[in-house]
Amino acid sequence: MKLASSFILLFAALQLSACHQQSTDKPANTTIDIHPAQLPAQQPGEAIATFAGGCFWAIQEEMKSLKGVRIAVSGYAGGDLDYPTYEQVSTDQTGHAETVQVYYNPKVISYDVLLDAFFAGHDATQLNRQGPDRGKHYRSAIFYRTPDEKARIEAAIRRETASGHHKGKVVTQVEPFNAFFPAEVYHQDYYEHNDYNMYIQLVSKPKVETFRERMEAWLK
16 A cells, blocks of 8 residues: 555656646746747857757756767757747647757767767657656657758667667657757756756656766766
8 A cells, every 4th residue: 555655646746747837946036037048159060950858958968968069958849830938839739849959069979979869868669758748849859950860860760779778669750850949048957957846856867867877988
């Protein structure tokens, strides 16, 4: 009975700590900046990659920890509404996914390594969800800019399928890149600045720790 009660309490905690429900869970004396963040200027020789793998708080933390990555920005991609807000995307009606855009030096880290890192950071077998977060805006997706990137993504999916990391089928969507809209300022580096948050502790942190184990050789 105690074990059953513990599972019920854990399930309730996860539901209460879902990404969209805790987005403004900050101390009363903290100002929340809801303005869209500014996109960084692309530097000479720099490349850009765009990934969606559930709540962007963990994915951003993972990607920015890699050697060769200058910055990672949380935002929205894959939808049909320009400059969406977090609240609009969370309705699951705009077509967007919570996404992270990565600015990296291809001479230091390749696109193929970034793809492997992406799969190391989330469960690519969960369709339109990640853990307690449900909806198409939490889908697993990679946005390609060129035919070569598309081919590399498809190869990475085959590698991940053959890796033995998952029992189920990889359901990551391969989508053409159209536009990326940066999320609100308070979402940027959320994992780093909100260690007290229940969602970060129960959901994001285990994902990030697994990522760091698998990508240890590429961490800064």
